[in-house]
Amino acid sequence: MEQLRETLKGHHLRTTTCREDVLSAFINKKNALSHGDLEGALGESYDRVTIYRTLKTFLEKGIIHKVLDDEGLRYALCSHQCSEEKHQHDHIHFKCSICGKTNCLENLHIPNVALPQGYQPASFNLLIQGTCPECVAE
């Protein structure tokens, strides 16, 4: 609870109940969340627009990052210290096609790629789809 306030303050954001609730949703569910997921999780507590704006500010301030997906955009917590100035991510995202959950594999880095002459890379996004350990087990 107090930790939420700290996180928000650390990113120069005012503490509001909506931001606390969105942030704790990300912390509790450990997988990536879409706007719709959050709307579902938070019920009628907040306006749709407020959630959109909360996601936008969290993105800008470096609290969450985008997770690409062939069926829509999701968001996940930034584990390492991201800030308004710089977002840095080079981990892999895994989406399970059985349970539908997408997770950050924080420990796995995206391997280097030798691009052809002239290409200047700035950011990388690798999504692997398949079956996750929980769903393989069943």
Next chain:
Amino acid sequence: MEQLRETLKGHHLRTTTCREDVLSAFINKKNALSHGDLEGALGESYDRVTIYRTLKTFLEKGIIHKVLDDEGLRYALCSHQCSEEKHQHDHIHFKCSICGKTNCLENLHIPNVALPQGYQPASFNLLIQGTCPECVAE
């Protein structure tokens, strides 16, 4: 022209002017296209819905594949022989943040990744964002 018919027939599709036009749009513009791009390129010739359905069939039949993007879905031609039965892609997508175009780097394969125990990968999608050769030059 005749080639378009061949391609469509090869994927067990009837030849219609809409399908020919959509297909040639993909062949002419060499970058990935969104539904909106196609609507723009084809003008008022076809109904919005028809373009959506054309994209859907092309996807299913293995003529085009999805290209993920943090600002929406795009589609690009499948270079290698994809079919209704199997789609196989392991090339890299590069999106230029200056000109906004996304291209398939057909010759670059996604490097192998050692996933933790229990993860069963099925498909890979790597998007690199940065500056493309044309925009670097300027």
Next chain:
DNA sequence: AATATTATGCAACAACGTTGCATTTAATGT
């Protein structure tokens, strides 16, 4: 407690995508 600044809710709108149904078109056999 008063103030300045920021966040929220509401309304309205725009973009994106889907479904059902009647009509038109393409392929096939005669």
Next chain:
DNA sequence: ACATTAAATGCAACGTTGTTGCATAATATT
């Protein structure tokens, strides 16, 4: 070349997703 069958299109309507402007409410600061 024509009739038949099956599939594709256009239209209307709808649902979802995301954005913007503005008045109100809440937060941080003095």
